[in-house]
Amino acid sequence: MTDARDRVLGAVRDALLRATLPHSAAVRPFYVVPDDQTTKADRIAQFTSALIALTGEVHEAGSLDAICDLIAQIARRDNATRYLSWSDEAIECPGLAAGLLSRGMRRVTYDLPVDQAGRLGAARSLATVELGVTGADAALSDGGAIVLASGPGRGRLASLLPPVHIALVKSDRFYGSLPALLAARPDLVARGSNFVVVAGPSRTADIEMMLTHGVHGPKHVHAILIP
């Protein structure tokens, strides 16, 4: 195995002696992300119209009760009674689980087993849950995207397996673009094993270029803006 590493790296070094590469500089090029001149209100407005253009929905809720009512209302459309979720702590919304429980919604918690049989069994049962709820580490006005970093209490499947995904987005986390976010929060990328930028519902245009939603991921994406 080490042999293969030495061979391939050796071949690379050997080839670099002969390579014709215009435009390459010895020093790593540096791109300065242009200053974001927009205000927070601009960014939220742009995020909202971009997500709506992708068939997502944007809501606002000022209190825990209002948040729970909204989620319960969305859940009723799809007869959802169970949901996958980040922990209240990760969403930064204490009391959410209890509030939703009092509205007839049960949170399904999980920790995928390491053994193969246990893992497949868990995956099959989680795939039947109708709704997913997460927080958001950031939102991008460019593209109407939300950013989710994995971690303890921050499962990836909540935003992936169920047909409906609701993200609670704190209003102070809006950035103009992905480069702007990466410049401001370089720590986010490798904080967990997964950092994902989600722009609206899952989509495909593979058959005759016809846009169709919900092919593998959620068909409906909601952002609830919270204080």
Place this chain on the structure above:
Amino acid sequence: MSDAASHDGGVRSSSAAHLASAAFHTRIDEALADGQLQRAISFTADRLATGRATAFASLPHAEELRNAAQRIRAHTVAHLDRYLVEFTSNAERLGCHIHWADTADDATRLVVEIAQANNVSLAVKSKSMLTEEIRLNAALESAGVRVVETDLGEFVVQLAGDRPSHIIVPLVHRRREFVAALFRDKLGATADEVATIPAMTAFARKTLRDQFVNAGMGISGVNLAVADSGTLCLVTNEGNGRLTTTLPRVHVALLGLERLVPTSADLGVILQLLARSATGQSTPVYTNLLTGPRRRGVEGGAPGEPDGPDQVHIVIVDNGRTRLLGSALAEILACVRCGACLNICPVYRHIGGHAYGGVYPGPVGSVVMPGLEGLDAWSELPQASTLCGACLDVCPVKIDIPRLLLELRKQAVQQRLAPWWLKAAIRIFGAVATRPAVYRAVGNVVGRVGSALARSGWFSRLPGPLSAWTGSRDFPAPAAKSFTQSWRPTRRTREARP
């Protein structure tokens, strides 16, 4: 001795080149005769090319971003050894297993071994051109591992036993009726389940969910890997890339050894351009960054992550890339596989992806295929271009594809892969053009005879070896009066002025 050997090689490769050339022309004729294919490709390519133009029109600092992306990728390729070492040591530190493969066979053997070590009988796969290149599915199937493509287009291509015809839109050559018939025949779909495109999509979701929750291994390609964090970036719209890298216990990522960027800030620059170039989207639905296997908790201490793969294997594949790197074509290794050059190319738009014959079609493929596998089998591809430069205009990392195609044409002549009549014609032209008197005389005769024989200014059929040209397009007739004849009197008039 060495002369004789190289001459023999020349003869052999020349005949191989002619076989490949005949097959290429047959494929082109078939593509041009297929009216449905023509409509499907021009419709799709138009949509994607227009989408790209619109997306770039609304992107602030687009040209600065393209320049930056060009510099980032060129710098990375020029220091590939350093960034490969940095990337792999970071990925290993996070708990990833790194494997190195010189050839396609090495790469597929490594993946088969990983599958066997984990008793995997079913693997789900997210779209990857590299796995097409190394024919991974065939290797896994023959080792008893079933592989299911999960990108909708690739899923259909796999069911049909077909090949993708576009880097981004593999199913560009098929219509909905084809998919409907396939789902009914192969998967037992009902009439309702294939009544509309959304119904077929829902049917595919249901069918593929069953595969996802039963798969022991997920296989993906990598759009770009970040050296300073050991991160893999995978971009999809459907979400199959996320499912493939989240649900199964084992994730195997196949990485072409050139697909690196130094930092996540560099990745951010290229991601601003990638989806806009590929599909005209400002942001793809899922930009998925993977940094190591899931983080386990400490017994009785800090909790871990609830999901994600417990094993991540990264197979770094050479398979001809170092050959490309050590050549005059190295610039093509900056490619990020967006497919924009396909959509804009007047040749691709007429013949489609399959006619090119290689895994990578279009302008990029015409450089990559001969670069990876040698010119012998692919000497015709660099000719399948008008050198109009549209590919360079749309390339997000500004690769000078026309320059590389010309370089390949030059190599083909040097390696004696050009047809004999072309070499003979060029020699005759050289002899004529270096003798002004002969040149003028020949010009006069060709002009007078040519213009008299042509019909409305064009030849649709020429004799002998020249028919190779008129077999697929008309040849313009020369003007009755040669340029020298027309120009002379004009110059005298001008000089006569006071």
